[in-house]
Amino acid sequence: MAIPLLEYDLSSQNQRVVGYELGGDEKPVVYRTDRRLSDLEKNQIIWATYRQIFNEQQILVSNRQTSLESQLKAGQITARELIRGLILSESFRRRNYEPNSNYRFVQMCVQRVLGRNIYGEKEKLAWSIVLATQGIEGFIDNLLDSEEYLDNFGENTVPYQRRRILPQREQGELPFARMPRYGADYRSKLEEIGYFSPKRIDTLWDGTFYFPPQPVLLAAKIATIAGASILTLGIVATALSAFGLISL
Known part of the structure; x- marks a missing residue:
């Protein structure tokens, strides 16, 4: 028996505020598949879906x-099924699920699927339990079958960040695309093995990083400076010889 989704408190976010402002550059473009589309419009919908799920930083061949x-171009699946297929793909799992904790992955999927940020730690915990007990497939099915998703996007609308801008505020919510793909815990692990270190010299056969001892680095610096000096003197001597000032 699956554990039901735990209750969590709602908070006042932009997407819960009714908007009456006119359309503008900040208003998201809505892509739908519930009408006859041209080839160009189908490609635009596919591009918008990739951008929403993978973000522009992960749009790779x-x-x-x-x-x-x-299948989408042939009308065999809807936008919701395309979303489901992209999130459950091996590449999305490898690039987003495996490098992150369940909490981070839940926050990422709520942003990209439901078009809003999480309401708080309680909601993050509630969805993390679903992810841990039902796996990725069960977690994504619960998101896509939720009343919130069906009310806002239904079968044919590509999700988007809802109500990012409020006229009463000087600055609205930042786009979710600016959220780093990795959490701080995963980045710290990369830093521990020297992934971001400027002193990294080489990678060993087993994938670990090799850092030469300080005396070796100092000797390399001295040799580099000495070599550069000798090369400079050689260039100057050659130039003077060309003008007949000295003979070599």
Whole structure:
């Protein structure tokens, strides 16, 4: 028996505020598949879906799911099924689920699927339990089958960040695309093995990083400076010889 989703408190976020402002550059473009589309419009919908799920920083050729694209163009699947297929793809799992904790992955999926940020730690914990007990498939099914998703996007609308801007505020919420793909805990692990260190010299056969001892680095610096000096003297001597000032 699956554990039901725990209750969590709602908070006042932009997407819960009714908007009456006119459309503008900050208003998201809505992409829908519930009408007859041209080839250009189908490609735009596919691009918008990749941008929403993978973010622009992960739009790579290796992440393309050509089978899903073909099914959408042929009208065999809806936008919601395309979303489901992209999130459950091996490339999305490898680039987003495996490098992150369940909490981070939950926050990322709520932003990209429901188009809003999490309401707080209670909601993050509630969805993390679903992810831990039902796996990625069960977690994504719960998001896509939720009343919130169906009310806002339904079968045919590509999700987008809802109500990012409020006229009463000087600055609205930042786009979710600016959220780093890795959490702080994963970045700290990379830093521990020297991934971001400027002193990293080489990678050993087993994937670990090799850092030469300080005396070796000092000797290398001295040799580099000495070599550069000798090369400079050679260039100057050659130039003077060319003008007949000295003979070599």
